[in-house]
Amino acid sequence: MGQIHVLPAHIQNKIAAGEVVERPSSIVKEIVENSLDAHSTVIEVFITNSGMESIKVVDNGHGIDYEDRTLLFERHATSKIDTAYELFEIRSLGFRGEALASIGAVSKVTLESMRNNSTPFKIVYSGGKYDEDTVWHERRGTIIEIEDLFFNTPARLKYIKNLRTEAGKIIDIMQRMALNYPEVSFRLAFDGKDRFKTTGNGNLKEVINILYGIQVSANTLPVSAESPDYKISGYIVRPEVTRSNRNYINLSINNRHVRHFKLSQSIINAYHTLQPRDKYPLAFLNITMDPKLIDVNVHPSKVEVKLSKETELLKLAEAAVKEALMETELIPEVEHKKPKAEKVEQPAMDFSERHEQIREHINTYEPPVRQQRTPFKETLQQEAERPFQPQKQQYTNPFKQDAPVQQQAKPKDIPAFVEHEPLPEKEKLPYLEIIGQLHGTYIIMQNETGMYLMDQHAAQERIKYEYIYRNIIKEDDGIPLLIPYTFEFSFDDVITIDEKLTELQEIGFDIEKSGIKQYTVARYPSWIKANNPEEDINDLIEFISQTDHFDVNKYREEMSIMMSCKQSIKANHYLDKNQMDALLTELGKCHSPYTCPHGRPVIIHMTTYEIERLFNRIMK
Template structure:
């Protein structure tokens, strides 16, 4: 008798389930995809004990016909593929027909469905087989309950993580599906507690506000772009909201969540030097394309895909993300708002009423006392609208005027946050999909006002760093500056690093570099294997102005150098350029220029504990304002931090 036998259906399904159903979140993903494919506009997901005890998914989709119920839990039974050619034109999320079969093989599944909301059916399955089928009352759509997950596969159940971890995995899947399908109302509850609830408005930024919070949603920037083969649409968060891992980069192809190393790299390259090394952005990006250009059938969970013309898509993503931040003010704001939230939001009328009542009460008190007004009362009369012609007005000193102005400004700042707080929360999600940063608008207006650039015919782009005046320096490291918006701290090393980086980057990238001859050529010695690498990259080295001439044996000489080289470090600069080539063993000219410019700018910039004069600090800020990307150093560290007047006054308890 032969040794080769056909596996029993139940065993084959358990093996398949090992690939498709890894944990409770896998079940949620498969059922959620089926509901979306069924045209559902509302999906409710309920889990008990993070999905280990029970998972229930209820939708209002098309439902399942009675004639198809006997195939629901049959492996590779699907309504989405008919011919071989259909595999290359997939527009649905599911297509293999193995999800329900795999789930039913490791859990107890109860399914209720109706196609018309009048006549319903119920099916109960165990071990991958239908145990019971009967008529049932059911609304239009499908209601699937998965209980006792992995009850018959104890080895798989043993490796389930903590309930908190499993709930996190489920939440992650639901969040991503909600972002990619904003027109579907999706809710997720665990043990009766709501975790996520979207409104199905069709606006992705509203879903992202629900997931990431209002602070991130306010700083989302919309990106769109297309080529002959690809069309992208998404939202990218400003660099200040970066995270410590890639988990918050959400990529979708035709609505399907995918993982792709190359596209992740494209997103990071789009942010370029705006992110610190080791930090990653919050991004939602949907890529629309002809299904024939993508192979989604390379992994059981359908997360990994293969793309045609990947380089074209890579370039498109990089260009659009860089363009999104080109005209944005990216100065991080000090995070004090979370510590000092208004206890009560009052409308303008209530505030004015309270202020009026206080003044009336104070006036009556003064009349009753018949006392000589104190200096405090005098000052209040001077600053009050009720006393514009006060007899004490002519006695005010310059200091009094300044104090009065400050009190008025304080009063304005005291009411503005309360007046705008609720309106901001309400209006944010009613904006178009390109949220407007009020700080940017205010900064541009202030900048125009201070510098006198109000001529509407002036086509010169306005600097993205606002005008500010130097106040001083802290520890020889940070420049303190101010304007009407508040106080700024500038990292002087990072600022000069950005200035020099853009200078060196442009100079290295010039095609016709001018060279200066050396009176005495410099000699360099290399090993045989280093010589081979140098010879292989000689043309690229010459393109950036470095000419190495063989001088016998292992020696090379350099008789000239680019005129933009720092005069005092010519030999070190040449060594650094050659060592870069030797270290990487091959030369990517674009990457070479980039890293070389970063290295040179870091070495040639002022360091910490270097004290500057006021005019030197002002000159440094002026140079920074003219840079292309003046908000981060080449390593992604912030250059400028802003403390608004409101935040400073909250710190000193001048306002509540």
């Protein structure tokens, strides 16, 4: 007698539930996606005991036809697709027809629904069986409640983490839904208390404020880019606002939240040198594309996707974020910290523009009148006898149309400053007047908006980084060798070096294979300045051979950061006025003068308003 047989339907559903229903948040995701596919404009989610006791979703969508009620909990029963061809252009969030069958197999489900011009009904389905099927009250839309999750699969309960973790997963799912659909009003409540509620007015920035707070929403920058195949829209957050992991990079394709490592990495790459390496940006981006270019039928969770023309999309995303960052002045402001007070209701805010500090008093600002310095050779008695005649310097507002360009002297002895390309058309830095130096480390500056502090080491590090990065693989004649160097490597290394000879030539080496294990270098790039270039060349070739995915640009970047840090002026190094002027001038020529290559700020700003608040000159 044969031993192969088909498993009963209820066992099949329990097996499928292991993939679809991993935890309470999986159920929330599947049910809310069904509500969105039903074109709901209001979706309310009520959670009890982190979803282990009850999950209730109420929507005002199209509802379910009375005739379809008996197919709701059948496997692969769906209204989303009809033909196999439609799998290659999925236009809905759900399409597998597995969710309700899997959920009903491991919990008790109560479902009430009504479609226009149809009979309202109520179904109770528990552990894979119908318990009740009756006509119900008229209410357009659907109410579904899932109770006693995993009551008949106790082994699954052992893998459920603590309730706080499960609640966090649900919140994460609902936040991403709200970000992807700002035109839908979402409400999430835990144990009778609202966690958040969105208005559904279509304003994404308002949703960001509700979910992440005013610090994030006030620092958002709009992103917009388009190519023949892709359209990117949404917001990124200024680099001074960071997080410790990449989970705050919210990406969606056709309003579907997706996890895509390469796409997230392209966003991170756009912030390169603008944030510390152990910090990550916040982003809220949606990519619109032809459904034929994306495959969502990869995993039951429908979060992992495969993309056609992936390289094109990665380049477009990185370029769009870079453009948004480069068009903005990224000098962080030092804000006055208010003492904790009683909680008050948040007033309504206009999210169409970035929230700005009140600066009404700035309009009458004039820089302080400074006395002309007395020559050091004069005695104290001569200085005391001379009449006090302060000389007021004429001040021109540099922000007016006819204001002259600031002229700054070239230094005489400033250490190793480099020449740059001509200034770009758009000034990156505002007009700044140097006042002095603090502890031989920070340069104090001012303009009509307040006080600025510049880290001299970080400033020169940025200057040198950009110069070295531009020139480290710049085409030149290199350094020829009268007697070429010959290197010998192991057989293991030979295989990879043979594959990467082209990459070595790209970074300036004239290298050829001269034997079974030997390579001859007749020329090496001029940016190798070590006392013993032979040793450096050998180390570099070994490094490339041991790197699986050697990237010329990444190596170029790492070398630039290391060289710029070593060559820049350090703290406690006192500069004269000409040297400080020259440093500021060179910094203004940089492509991104706001951070050093390690992501630390170069300049910070404290507004006059904040300074006067600290001295209680403004009681607000």
